[in-house]
Amino acid sequence: MSSNHELFQRARQVLPGGVNSPVRAFKSVGGEPFFTARADGAYLWDVEGKRYIDYVGSWGPMIAGHNHPQVREAVERAVRNGLSFGTPSPDEVIMGETLVDLIPSLDVVRMVNSGTEATMSAIRVARGATGRNKIIKFEGCYHGHADSFLVKAGSGALTFGVPTSPGVPKAVADLTLTATYNDLDSVRALFEAEGADIAGLIVEPVAGNMNCIPPSPGFLEGLRALCDEFGSVLIFDEVMTGFRVALGGAQAYYGISPDLTTFGKIIGAGMPVGAYGGKRELMEQVAPAGPIYQAGTLSGNPVAMAAGLALLEVIRADGFHARLEQQTLNLLRGLQAAADAAGVPFSTRQAGAMFGLFFSADTVDSYAAATRADIAAFNRFFQAMLERGVYLAPSAFEAGFLSSAHDDEVIEATLLSARESFASL
Numbered sequence: 001m002s003s004n005h006e007l008f009q010r011a012r013q014v015l016p017g018g019v020n021s022p023v024r025a026f027k028s029v030g031g032e033p034f035f036t037a038r039a040d041g042a043y044l045w046d047v048e049g050k051r052y053i054d055y056v057g058s059w060g061p062m063i064a065g066h067n068h069p070q071v072r073e074a075v076e077r078a079v080r081n082g083l084s085f086g087t088p089s090p091d092e093v094i095m096g097e098t099l100v101d102l103i104p105s106l107d108v109v110r111m112v113n114s115g116t117e118a119t120m121s122a123i124r125v126a127r128g129a130t131g132r133n134k135i136i137k138f139e140g141c142y143h144g145h146a147d148s149f150l151v152k153a154g155s156g157a158l159t160f161g162v163p164t165s166p167g168v169p170k171a172v173a174d175l176t177l178t179a180t181y182n183d184l185d186s187v188r189a190l191f192e193a194e195g196a197d198i199a200g201l202i203v204e205p206v207a208g209n210m211n212c213i214p215p216s217p218g219f220l221e222g223l224r225a226l227c228d229e230f231g232s233v234l235i236f237d238e239v240m241t242g243f244r245v246a247l248g249g250a251q252a253y254y255g256i257s258p259d260l261t262t263f264g265k266i267i268g269a270g271m272p273v274g275a276y277g278g279k280r281e282l283m284e285q286v287a288p289a290g291p292i293y294q295a296g297t298l299s300g301n302p303v304a305m306a307a308g309l310a311l312l313e314v315i316r317a318d319g320f321h322a323r324l325e326q327q328t329l330n331l332l333r334g335l336q337a338a339a340d341a342a343g344v345p346f347s348t349r350q351a352g353a354m355f356g357l358f359f360s361a362d363t364v365d366s367y368a369a370a371t372r373a374d375i376a377a378f379n380r381f382f383q384a385m386l387e388r389g390v391y392l393a394p395s396a397f398e399a400g401f402l403s404s405a406h407d408d409e410v411i412e413a414t415l416l417s418a419r420e421s422f423a424s425l
């Protein structure tokens with residue numbers, strides 16, 4: 001088998017930057033990525049046989065750990081019946097019913113193939129239903145790579161310092177207004193200036209693409225009230241938070257009901273899946289029920305539906321999310337103690353099983369504060385942890401994820417590496 005280095009050399013010849021999604025290339029933390037050969041529970045193994053405790057979890061889907069037997073068996077059963085039919089299939093109905101049951105704000109839902117598809121479709125519905133063209137997003141929030149969202153975006157776009165991408169027409173970018181996360185005044189100012197043109201507002205209810213920044217008290221409530229006042233569609237992008245911060249997502253965790261919600265990651269259990277849905281009067285305007293067009297050859301794919309349904313079954317177990325949140329708090333408490341002992345300025349944020357690590361002594365509650373944290377220190381910490389077999393998200397602007405496979409032993413091993421890593425900074 002090739003080494004990580006050999007594979008990366010080959011990859012760079014045929015894939016842009018050697019990868020199929022930018023953050024995987026380790027460009028912001030430095031060094032070369034490892035190539036995963038297999039994954040199980042809380043662990044990844046690279047092609048050279050090195051084991052890593054994984055806090056990325058395929059960027060969110062692996063909330064019950066990698067290669068969960070119930071999910072794997074559901075996929076194996078589904079595969080025997082064929083990979084794709086191009087007709088409706090029963091599991092699509094069950095998935096729709098399950099999502100509507102788990103998320104009270106959903107009356108009707110459409111399955112798609114990625115988070116990006118979900119968000120671009122949701123704003124089409126907002127625009128089609130209101131007859132308005134502009135949308136509001138927040139600086140540092142990432143909603144996938146559709147043209148309308150690559151304006152002051154987070155995640156890889158933030159990591160690489162190109163928040164606005166070449167190739168996004170100015171005419172399209174002009175329709176995206178940008179506000180400041182956790183700053184309601186900035187949102188009100190946009191509505192007061194252009195409210196009659198604003199179709200909708202899209203927000204990560206817990207920001208997870210500028211590191212992890214939960215909403216300040218009153219922020220989501222204020223967005224709900226402003227959208228109501230100006231007749232705009234409130235869209236929660238729960239691609240990351242859905243089924244993670246709570247079974248009912250961030251909207252259940254914080255008790256705010258959006259008009260539309262987008263999902264991805266966990267509902268596909270690692271298969272390429274997204275979904276968008278919400279109020280009946282909005283979603284009944286989507287084709288073929290209504291005139292707003294959106295389609296997908298592989299949408300509702302039977303293998304993906306089987307995987308997602310199996311995982312949703314696993315995480316519906318009593319106390320699943322409470323235990324996961326407790327374990328996340330245990331990890332963060334231990335990391336904080338390790339940083340304090342080493343005299344490293346450090347703070348953490350968290351919502352459910354989603355967390356952020358900041359090399360900053362202050363509590364980070366804004367995009368500006370996240371970008372002020374010591375990025376070089378994070379990068380050194382990342383490398384020190386990686387060397388010791390702990391894989392954190394390879395950027396200071398990504399959230400971390402825990403799974404139910406991160407048991408006490410895994411957390412203790414992580415903290416042991418963290419004590420050494422903080423001390424080595």
Ligand code: PMP
Nearest residue numbers: 114115116142143144239240264
């Ligand atoms: N929205 C959010 C909040 C995300 O975190 C992401 C991806 N991390 C997306 C949308 C885009 O999803 P995908 O990468 O599946 O297109």
